[in-house]
Amino acid sequence: MADVDALVDVNEPEFAAALATVLRDLQAQSAVQPELRIDPAYGPVLYAPDGSGQGLTHPRGATTGDRLANLADQVQEWAVEALWTAGVAAVWPHCPEHPNSHPLRATVVDEAAVWACPKSGAVVARIGELERTPR
Template sequence: MLYAPDGSGQGLMPAMGATPAERLASLAEQVQEWAVEALWSEGASAVWPHCPVHPDTHPLTATVVAGTAVWACPKNGATVTRIGTLESGARPR
């Protein structure tokens, strides 16, 4: 469960029948959706995690590349980092 400061919560559902990397990317996408909603409700930028190549224009996309769950730029497809290794500045504010 993920909980917002207002006490609301959202459950996470793993992708059944998927590879471990696909399950991780699916869970990361669910966390991302929750974080974006929480940021928007606080009046903050709802772009998370920020794309380092295109800051404040779009978030990164959780996906699987070569069997590894990664955050990638949705515009150019470039892998930014493995899921779970974002720099501290890339976390929701």
């Protein structure tokens, strides 16, 4: 599992808290889990079991909800690639309204970062509050 405490050491406590929130959802509903490393040149990088990595950015000047949804989108991109590489359904998080057809979308509703169905717009959960599912 990713060690988000390492981000606090690089003076990014807000980013660390946001990443911990998103990773809680990944841990609850994904078969693949990242290893977080801090690269001196690139900053935080999520590594997949196959060794591939994806850097993470934290946009400045946006609202808290927008920053969290943006980070969730980046982690989702990492997860879909890692799932595909692992040979399992490359959908995360699963949409409960449309199983195995598309992932939920990270967005902002009423200033809160949420996971929503991209077809119906229905909000499934706040980011960080997805229910644990069997893998």
